[in-house]
Amino acid sequence: MTMDQSGTSLERANKRIKELKGFYRHILIFIAVNGFLFLLQSGVLHPFMPEGFPTETYYFDWVNANIAIWGIILLVHAIIVYRGKFPFFKKWEERQIQKYMDEDRNEMDRYK
Numbered sequence: 001m002t003m004d005q006s007g008t009s010l011e012r013a014n015k016r017i018k019e020l021k022g023f024y025r026h027i028l029i030f031i032a033v034n035g036f037l038f039l040l041q042s043g044v045l046h047p048f049m050p051e052g053f054p055t056e057t058y059y060f061d062w063v064n065a066n067i068a069i070w071g072i073i074l075l076v077h078a079i080i081v082y083r084g085k086f087p088f089f090k091k092w093e094e095r096q097i098q099k100y101m102d103e104d105r106n107e108m109d110r111y112k
Contacts, residue, residue, distance in 0.1 A: 023081045030074055039062045 039045050039059035049055070 019081050023077055026074060026077055030070055034063075034070065037066065073078045 036045075037060070041057070041063045043055070043057075046053075046055045
């Protein structure tokens with residue numbers, strides 16, 4: 001392995017680690033924030049809230065939608081981070097590359 005190849009490998013590895021760290025951080029924030037909101041919605045935290053804090057359940061109807069939407073975003077983030085681990089995406093990528101190479105070849109053949 002040449003110095004140039006090892007440098008490129010190191011850059012790819014660093015990029016991958018950065019992606020994974022970002023994803024794991026996203027999971028931790030998701031659990032912390034939505035866990036807190038869920039506890040607030042369920043009433044467990046109401047005794048600890050300041051005077052005048054709304055405790056009626058309808059104030060927290062949006063929490064379930066928040067968890068669902070954020071969960072979908074987290075799923076998309078997982079798909080992006082683990083894109084190489086799903087065979088479907090790899091095969092799709094290979095098909096797209098072949099498709100565009102064939103289109104280019106057909107375009108070039110048209111002008112010969």
